Amino acid sequence: MINNIIETSNYIKNNTKFNPKIAIILGSGLGDLVKFVEDKEEIEYENIPNFPLSTVEGHTGKLVFGKINNIEVLLMQGRFHFYEGYSMKEVTYPIYVMKKLGIEKLIVTNASGGINETFKPGTLMIINDFINFMGTNPLIGKNDENFGVRFPDMSEPYSLDLIDKAKKVANNLNIDYREGVYMGCTGPNYETAAEIRAFKTLGADAVGMSTVPETIVANYLGLKVLGISCITNMATGIQKFKHSHERVVETAKKAAEDFCLWVSNIIKEL
Numbered sequence: 001m002i003n004n005i006i007e008t009s010n011y012i013k014n015n016t017k018f019n020p021k022i023a024i025i026l027g028s029g030l031g032d033l034v035k036f037v038e039d040k041e042e043i044e045y046e047n048i049p050n051f052p053l054s055t056v057e058g059h060t061g062k063l064v065f066g067k068i069n070n071i072e073v074l075l076m077q078g079r080f081h082f083y084e085g086y087s088m089k090e091v092t093y094p095i096y097v098m099k100k101l102g103i104e105k106l107i108v109t110n111a112s113g114g115i116n117e118t119f120k121p122g123t124l125m126i127i128n129d130f131i132n133f134m135g136t137n138p139l140i141g142k143n144d145e146n147f148g149v150r151f152p153d154m155s156e157p158y159s160l161d162l163i164d165k166a167k168k169v170a171n172n173l174n175i176d177y178r179e180g181v182y183m184g185c186t187g188p189n190y191e192t193a194a195e196i197r198a199f200k201t202l203g204a205d206a207v208g209m210s211t212v213p214e215t216i217v218a219n220y221l222g223l224k225v226l227g228i229s230c231i232t233n234m235a236t237g238i239q240k241f242k243h244s245h246e247r248v249v250e251t252a253k254k255a256a257e258d259f260c261l262w263v264s265n266i267i268k269e270l
Contacts, residue, residue: 001089001096001144002144002146004049004050004093005050005093005096005097005100006100007049007050008048008049008050008051008093008097008100009097009100009101011048011049012043012048012063012097012101013101015041015043016041016043016065017041018041018065018066018067018072018074019072019101019102020065020071020072020073020074020101020102020103021072021102021103021104021105022071022072022073022074022103022104022105022106022107022267022270023073023074023075023076023098023103023105023106023107024073024074024075024076024106024107024108024109024263025076025079025094025106025107025108025109025214026075026076026077026078026079026109027079027109027110027111027210027211027229027230028110028111028232028245028248028249029111029230029232029248029249029250029251029253029256030109030111030230030256030259031060031077031078032253032256032257032259032260033068033075033256033259033260033263033264034064034075034077035260036068036260036264037064037066037067037068037073037075038066038067038068039066039067040064040065040066041064041065041066042062042063042064042065043062043063043065044061044062045061045062045063045078046061048063050093051093051094051097052080052086052090052091052093054078054079054080055084060077060078061077061078062077062078063075063076063077064076064077068264068267069264069265069267069268071267071268071270073267074098074101074103076094079091079094079210079214080093080094081187081188081209081210082134082136082186082187082209082213083186083187083188083209088136088137088138088140088213089138089141091138091213091214092138092213092214092216092217095214095217095218095221095223096147096217096221098223099147099221099222099223103223104223104224105159105162105223105224105225105226105270106214106218106223106224106225106226107225107226107227107228107263107266108127108211108214108215108218108225108226108227108228109227109228109229109230109259109263110182110208110210110211110227110229110230111208111229111230111232111248111249111251112125112182112206112207112208112229112230112231112232113190113191113196113206113207113208113231113232113233113234113235113236113239113243114205114206114231114233114234114235114238115183115196115199115200115204115205115206115207115235115238116178116180116205116206117234117238118178119178119205119206119231119234120231120234121231121232121233121234121251122230122231122232122251122254122255123176123177123178123230123231124175124176124177124178124228124229124230124231124255124258124259124262125177125178125179125180125182125205125206125228125229125230125231126158126163126166126167126177126178126179126180126226126227126228127158127180127181127182127206127211127227127228127229128158128163128179128180128181129157129158129181129182130157130158130181130182130183130184130211130212130215130227131181131182131183131184131199131202131203131204131212132184132212132216133183133184133185133199134184134185134186134212134213135186137213137216138213138216138217139152139216139217139220147220147221148220148221148222149220152216152219152220153219154216154219157215157216157219157225158215158225158226158227159224159225159226161224162224162225162226162270163179163226165266165269165270166226166228166262166266168269169262169265169266169269170262172265173261173262173265175258175261175262176258177262178205180204180205180206180229181203181204181205181206182204182205182206182207182208182211182212182227182229183199183202183204183206183207183208184207184208184209184210184211184212184213185207185208185209186209187209188209190235190236190243191207191235191236192236192237193236193237194237195236196235196236196237196238197237199235206229206231207235208229211227211229215227226266228259228262228263230251230255230259232247232248232249232251232255233247233248233251
């Protein structure tokens with residue numbers, strides 16, 4: 001794996017002039033942030049050695065380098081999901097590559113279903129903690145101390161310092177946001193009403209099919225993480241109509257204006 005990471009990172013370094021310290025993973029329908037990137041350089045996933053390919057609608061499948069508010073950034077436009085058939089190591093492989101590239105802070109974003117009934121479609125939620133309900137973990141297997149410790153701490157999976165900065169930026173911009181716990185499930189089916197009732201009892205405010213593996217590995221590697229979730233639908237049993245991925249992407253795009261303004265200004269504070 002180390003050799004693969006070195007090969008991948010060397011290819012990327014040879015194809016960009018940038019050396020960012022901040023990376024952003026863009027969730028379904030949230031790719032409009034790339035419009036804020038100046039002096040843009042793009043690398044298609046299909047051209048990157050050892051890199052998986054994104055197969056989900058709303059995930060373009062490329063790395064975008066450039067500057068937002070004159071700060072160098074790396075955007076991952078399209079992530080990988082366990083339900084696509086990738087292993088957890090493949091899902092989180094880009095995080096290992098980011099670490100090798102010198103990334104220090106990671107913003108993870110996603111589209112999710114709202115369990116907290118004070119939310120509504122379009123609500124932006126700062127993730128303050130997660131529940132791993134995926135039945136597995138990306139760190140299972142022999143540990144390599146070159147990456148991190150065998151038993152990494154998860155008492156602060158989302159950096160309190162970065163959360164505080166995100167809140168201050170939102171308040172200054174008059175952007176409405178909430179805060180809550182994100183539950184990660186494997187998917188690809190939407191949850192049942194009974195599952196949502198159980199998840200609410202467990203303390204989840206939102207549910208989705210990503211983000212948790214990336215957060216675990218980022219913490220394992222020593223990256224500071226900020227998580228932002230766009231509530232694109234209310235979860236089963238709360239929402240009165242059936243789910244569709246098309247509606248998820250559509251709602252995320254409607255919320256993208258506030259999301260992009262918020263994140264682009266958060267970057268200035270990091």
